[in-house]
Amino acid sequence: MRIETLRGSQRLFLCAVTMSEMLYSAATAEELRADHEVLGRLGALHIDPTAEEHVVEIMRSLPGGSRNGAPAIPRMFVAAVARSNGATVLHYDKDFEVIADASGLSHEWVIPRGTGQGHH
Numbered sequence: 001m002r003i004e005t006l007r008g009s010q011r012l013f014l015c016a017v018t019m020s021e022m023l024y025s026a027a028t029a030e031e032l033r034a035d036h037e038v039l040g041r042l043g044a045l046h047i048d049p050t051a052e053e054h055v056v057e058i059m060r061s062l063p064g065g066s067r068n069g070a071p072a073i074p075r076m077f078v079a080a081v082a083r084s085n086g087a088t089v090l091h092y093d094k095d096f097e098v099i100a101d102a103s104g105l106s107h108e109w110v111i112p113r114g115t116g117q118g119h120h
Helices: 002-008 016-024 029-039 049-061 073-084 094-103
Strands: 013-015 043-045 089-091 107-109
Touching (some): 013 016, 013 073, 049 073, 049 094, 073 089, 073 094
Parallel strands (some): 013 043
16 A cells, blocks of 8 residues: 555655644544554654745635635645645545645545545
8 A cells, every 4th residue: 555655665744734633533542642653653744934835825726716615724734735845645535636636736545536434
C-alpha cells in the first residue's frame, strides 16, 4: 500500500490540522495518547507564512471563491501546507479533488473514490 511504502521511506508527513483531526476521533484519553505516539513518529509539515498565503490563493482559485459549497477550511489549510512544501496530499475526501482542480494541488486518493466508508 502506498502509505506503508512512504512511511517506510520516511516520506510520510502530517501537519497540525491533520494530526488534530486524526486525534479528535479517539474514544478515550489512552487511545488519544497511543495514537499521538504513533502519529508523532511521522514527519511534520508546519503552517508557515507561505502556507498562510496559499490558503487565500486557494480560496481565490475556487469557483465562487470561499462561499457556500467550497471545501472545508481545514482541508484548505492542509492543501496550503502541502503546496508550500511541494508535497502531495494523500486523502479520501472529495474536497481535495475540488481544491486540486482549481489550484493545481498535487493529490492522490489513497483508495479509489467511492470504495471506502462513507463513499466520499
